[in-house]
Amino acid sequence: MRPTVTFLNDRLIEQIISEARQILCVLGVEIHNKGVLSLLSDYGARVNMKTYHVVFTQEVIEAALKTVPGSFKLFDVMGNETHNFSKHRIHFTPGSAAINILDHRSQKIRKPSTKDYVDYVKVVSQLENIASQSTALIPDDVHEGFSDSYRLFLSLLYCEKPVVTGTFKAESFTVMKDFQVAVRGTDKALVEKPLSIFSCCPTSPLKWSDVTSQNVVDCAKYSIPVEFISMPLSGFVAPVTLVGTLIQHTAETLSGIIISQLTNPGAPILYGGSPAIFDIRYETTPMGAVETMMVDCAYNEIGKSLGIPTQAYISLSDAKQLDAQAGIESGIGAVLAALSGINNISGPGMLDFESCQSLGKLVLDNEICGMVFRLIEGIEPKEDFPALPIFQELLKEGHLLISKHTRTYLKDEHFFPGPVINRSNRARWEDEGSLTLEDRAVNEVEKLLDNYRPSELTDNIKRELVSLMEREAQRYGQNNLPERPE
Amino acid sequence: MKGRVIEMDLLKQISDFLQQGDDGKVFDLTKQAIEENIAPKDILDLGLIAGMNVIGEQFRKHEIFLPDVLLAARAMYSGMDQLKPLLIKEGIPSAGKVVIGTVKGDLHDIGKNLVGIMLRGAGFEVIDLGKGVFAEQFVETAVKEQAKVIGMSALLTTTTPLMKNVTDLLRENGLNNQIKTIIGGAPVSKEFAQEIGADAYAYDAAKAVECVKQLIDLA
Ligand code: B12
Numbered sequence: 164m165r166p167t168v169t170f171l172n173d174r175l176i177e178q179i180i181s182e183a184r185q186i187l188c189v190l191g192v193e194i195h196n197k198g199v200l201s202l203l204s205d206y207g208a209r210v211n212m213k214t215y216h217v218v219f220t221q222e223v224i225e226a227a228l229k230t231v232p233g234s235f236k237l238f239d240v241m242g243n244e245t246h247n248f249s250k251h252r253i254h255f256t257p258g259s260a261a262i263n264i265l266d267h268r269s270q271k272i273r274k275p276s277t278k279d280y281v282d283y284v285k286v287v288s289q290l291e292n293i294a295s296q297s298t299a300l301i302p303d304d305v306h307e308g309f310s311d312s313y314r315l316f317l318s319l320l321y322c323e324k325p326v327v328t329g330t331f332k333a334e335s336f337t338v339m340k341d342f343q344v345a346v347r348g349t350d351k352a353l354v355e356k357p358l359s360i361f362s363c364c365p366t367s368p369l370k371w372s373d374v375t376s377q378n379v380v381d382c383a384k385y386s387i388p389v390e391f392i393s394m395p396l397s398g399f400v401a402p403v404t405l406v407g408t409l410i411q412h413t414a415e416t417l418s419g420i421i422i423s424q425l426t427n428p429g430a431p432i433l434y435g436g437s438p439a440i441f442d443i444r445y446e447t448t449p450m451g452a453v454e455t456m457m458v459d460c461a462y463n464e465i466g467k468s469l470g471i472p473t474q475a476y477i478s479l480s481d482a483k484q485l486d487a488q489a490g491i492e493s494g495i496g497a498v499l500a501a502l503s504g505i506n507n508i509s510g511p512g513m514l515d516f517e518s519c520q521s522l523g524k525l526v527l528d529n530e531i532c533g534m535v536f537r538l539i540e541g542i543e544p545k546e547d548f549p550a551l552p553i554f555q556e557l558l559k560e561g562h563l564l565i566s567k568h569t570r571t572y573l574k575d576e577h578f579f580p581g582p583v584i585n586r587s588n589r590a591r592w593e594d595e596g597s598l599t600l601e602d603r604a605v606n607e608v609e610k611l612l613d614n615y616r617p618s619e620l621t622d623n624i625k626r627e628l629v630s631l632m633e634r635e636a637q638r639y640g641q642n643n644l645p646e647r648p649e
Numbered sequence: 650m651k652g653r654v655i656e657m658d659l660l661k662q663i664s665d666f667l668q669q670g671d672d673g674k675v676f677d678l679t680k681q682a683i684e685e686n687i688a689p690k691d692i693l694d695l696g697l698i699a700g701m702n703v704i705g706e707q708f709r710k711h712e713i714f715l716p717d718v719l720l721a722a723r724a725m726y727s728g729m730d731q732l733k734p735l736l737i738k739e740g741i742p743s744a745g746k747v748v749i750g751t752v753k754g755d756l757h758d759i760g761k762n763l764v765g766i767m768l769r770g771a772g773f774e775v776i777d778l779g780k781g782v783f784a785e786q787f788v789e790t791a792v793k794e795q796a797k798v799i800g801m802s803a804l805l806t807t808t809t810p811l812m813k814n815v816t817d818l819l820r821e822n823g824l825n826n827q828i829k830t831i832i833g834g835a836p837v838s839k840e841f842a843q844e845i846g847a848d849a850y851a852y853d854a855a856k857a858v859e860c861v862k863q864l865i866d867l868a
Contacts, residue, residue, distance in 0.1 A: 262806050262835055262836045263836075274806070301806040301807065303806065307806070307807035307808070307809075307810055308807075310806070310807055311807070331754075331805060331807050332754065366756065372756045374756070396759070399759070400759065443714040443715045443716055444711060444714050444715075445853070446715060446760075446763060446853050446854060516835075518835050518836075
């Protein structure tokens with residue numbers, strides 16, 4: 164039996180959704196995008212173009228919910244299926260868009276460069292429990308006008324895994340779509356085999372900016388999957404109660420679903436988010452707070468009740484370095500997310516309120532994710548009944564180390580994390596240099612960097628990606644891209 | 650002498666109720682103080698500001714939290730709104746004007762809003778240009794409003810360069826001695842402030858108030 168955790172009962176879910184729908188039909192939302200407003204008006208929503216305000220009807224909400232796909236898949240750059248967002252299947256992806264990198268060699272925090280980004284991608288490409296890459300760092304050595312699309316370019320060039328990404332401004336969408344079409348060959352092939360997910364954020368409370376609402380429309384037009392990232396901050400720009408926060412999250416996410424589905428019925432989406440409580444003592448938005456995680460798991464239940472696959476920013480930490488806090492917060496988050504069945508779990512590698520990526524933490528988190536995958540397999544009887552034969556064998560042999568039963572089930576029953584998580588006895592640990600967790604993580608990162616094997620994307624496509632990127636860079640007056648590592 | 654004692658007692662009460670966030674009481678007592686002809690400047694300094702200073706200090710030491718400060722600030726304004734016309738009539742200058750905004754291309758404004766609230770709470774006049782603000786807008790507004798400080802916020806790596814446009818613009822126009830700059834937001838730092846020639850960096854709203862006070866003394 165797969166173990167699960169739930170926070171809401173059906174009645175509470177129903178109440179939350181009903182209140183959220185009422186908010187949309189009475190208070191409405193602000194959308195600072197005339198194109199989106201006129202679309203909504205065409206479908207019968209009450210729109211005020213001057214105040215950018217739109218009030219929905221139950222019919223509009225219903226129509227949008229009807230066309231949302233209940234599942235969808237992702238495929239890597241080679242066209243192989245990697246993700247199936249359905250039921251309670253889970254996939255991990257690194258926390259995205261960090262401002263800084265925690266340099267694994269010097270343990271110092273600094274702005275990332277092209278080389279750091281490529282190192283990150285090389286590491287992710289080899290982490291078996293992390294199914295996708297995310298555009299997790301903003302390289303500092305290119306013009307800021309295209310540093311959002313540049314990340315996707317590097318990702319597609321160096322790693323085969325699909326990409327969780329997003330734009331910082333509406334204009335970047337075109338080239339980011341073109342990269343993906345280049346990989347797949349045609350627009351149609353990209354629709355058939357999605358390669359990326361774009362994160363699109365409403366602004367709490369109950370607002371959409373021009374940029375992010377345009378992103379939703381652009382993605383929907385090309386059937387590029389979107390994850391909605393509503394970010395109510397409990398007690399600050401959202402009610403302090405977790406239920407109140409959930410009502411707001413539901414209303415904001417539904418408004419995104421409406422924009423997406425009215426643009427292109429059936430466009431793939433994840434019911435996602437990055438809500439947080441607001442820590443009034445430090446003026447921060449803790450992702451590692453237990454209440455933040457509870458809200459994540461709870462809105463996942465709401466999304467599931469609407470028949471929509473889900474996403475959350477969970478299994479990340481607010482620690483500033485790779486310390487015990489980093490492990491505790493990421494571990495609790497990963498476990499809760501998996502037990503809840505959140506389909507796309509964004510978090511590994513991330514520290515400091517979503518602002519710092521760490522390759523050392525990424526390799527540790529990969530092991531945490533491995534443990535979590537084992538956890539959700541639960542406890543199932545294999546060849547355990549009747550029990551007498553195996554115990555007769557045990558008593559006769561004195562051990563079961565080489566028993567057929569052990570050899571058959573060992574790999575499925577036990578997950579062996581490491582080398583970051585260490586299970587040697589103390590004497591051996593000392594003999595091997597008394598390495599700290601940080602030392603072991605650094606060694607693992609270095610090993611992965613040495614072992615990296617280039618993506619098998621064809622040279623032709625790689626060249627096309629480069630020329631698309633160069634053209635985009637020129638639009639911002641940058642004629643040469645930074646040197647790229649092998 | 651006796652009058653002065655009663656007066657001090659009244660001002661102390663204003664300060665105390667302000668610290669408790671009781672805007673109704675602060676409103677009534679300020680009204681009473683004005684009616685009793687206590688000098689507006691004294692009501693401000695020994696009543697309202699005295700109370701806010703205690704609050705500011707407690708906040709800095711983490712003894713109280715943001716909502717306590719906001720309640721106190723609201724109480725302060727219930728008195729301040731009555732005093733303002735009188736202070737202007739007597740030609741007493743405000744604590745200083747600060748122009749704030751989130752830079753162009755960036756729509757993160759939560760942190761900037763908090764800084765604005767706290768600056769207002771500390772008695773500064775805040776002109777909030779909102780988000781997506783161009784460099785010229787910051788400078789032109791500061792000049793027009795005779796503000797002494799420009800406060801800029803950015804939360805995206807990609808939007809921080811605009812801050813340098815502002816410091817450059819001030820320097821090119823010889824305004825950098827009379828208008829000081831302060832920056833904040835997750836991607837910026839003390840070092841970045843130095844690099845672009847901004848006068849200060851603050852990592853949160855309480856620190857922002859402290860720094861703006863110092864900058865105003867300099868400007
Ligand atoms: C909330 C949030 C949002 C909200 C913003 C709502 C709003 N009205 O502001 C929403 C959901 C809309 C949003 C959108 C986006 N976001 Co955002 N967001 C955040 C988050 C989680 C918290 C920011 C926050 O409000 N913190 C709480 C406040 C109180 O703290 P603060 O802002 O740091 O402010 C304090 C201090 O910095 C200082 N301060 C701030 N300003 C100033 C100014 C002065 C003068 C002074 C003295 C001090 C000062 O004092 C403040 C009070 O303590 C951050 C993560 C982070 N670590 O910052 C990401 C983050 C900043 N966002 C990020 C991104 C990528 C985006 C998007 C581009 C996502 C997308 N693809 O659409 C869009 C932005 C589009 C655009 N063009 O701007 C990235 C930035 C990455 C980068 N390297 O640049 C971050 C780091 C998260 C991440 N890893 O993905 N976001």
